[in-house]
Amino acid sequence: MxxxxxxxxxxxxxxxxxxxxxxxxxxxxxxxxxxxxxxxxxxxxxxxADRTEILAEVARAIVLETPRIPDPAPGQWREWLIAESLEFRNTLLRHPNLVPVVFAWFPESLLHKLYAQYSDLLGAHGVPASHHLFLLEAAHRMTVGSAVCTATGRPALIELPSGGAAESRERTGSVARDADELLFVDMLRAFLSGVDLGDPD
Incomplete structure (x- = not known):
């Protein structure tokens, strides 16, 4: 045998x-x-134990594929958070059929660990502790939501304003792949710029 x-x-x-x-x-x-x-x-x-445990581990494996962005320079935490979010979105969209799996079986314990690390980083850059979870959760939801829309073919109902593409490419330091990506970056940047942290920048 x-x-x-x-x-x-x-x-x-x-x-x-x-x-x-x-x-x-x-x-x-x-x-x-x-x-x-x-x-x-x-x-x-x-x-x-069962099919669900396999899918949960699949979701975890996809999340862990996301490369880390170097820590931001002073005053650049917003651009760092945008870059981190864009890397996660790109990781998800390398596996469009798996985006619903990650959405349904997202590894919460891993997310909590990442939030703790990112919270420490935001604190080191002067972001008030009261805003950490709000900023991270909002960025996470926007990222996953954008990936779900793109992966399932749900088209954006607006167009980017003229000049938006060039500005987004310059600020992210990379050439964006498509209009959905540019829209995501501009939406996230607009959100982060509009959050009142009580600081001058």
Whole structure:
């Protein structure tokens, strides 16, 4: 008898991501994941309690793909938060079929950890502690909401004002991929500029 192929949690998640990336959620099943790994579906229960736990780990894996932006220079925390949000949005949109999965099974414990790190950074840049959670939660919701709209093909109902594209590209330090991305950056910048922190900048 041949030796049964060994599988790991990481291998299961990788197979699930590949299947959903390619075929969408309608193509996802425990049987297909197991087949991709050369095992039978019941073997997956040695690593995961159920389908939901696999999807939760898939969502976590996608979130963790997001690269970190270097800490901001003095007075540049707003542009840093925009850049961080844009990197997360881009990560999500590299996996458009998985955006609803991340939305539904977002790893809350990871989000709390990131909020704590980002709160420390905002505090170091003089942002009042009373505003940290508001700013981070608003940016997070705007980011995920924008990714959901783009991934599901929901078109924007407004056009960017003339000159908006060039300004957004210059301020983010990268060439934006499409009008939805430019709109997202401009919306987030407008929000952050309008928040009254009681400071001169």
């Amino acid at each position: 041949g030796r049964k192929p060994a599988i790991t949690r990481k291998a299961v998640v990788t197979a699930a991501v590949e299947i959903i990336d390619r075929d969408g959620m309608e193509g996802f099943s425990l049987e297909r994941v197991a087949s991709a790994l050369g095992v039978r579906a019941p073997s997956l229960y040695n690593h995961f």
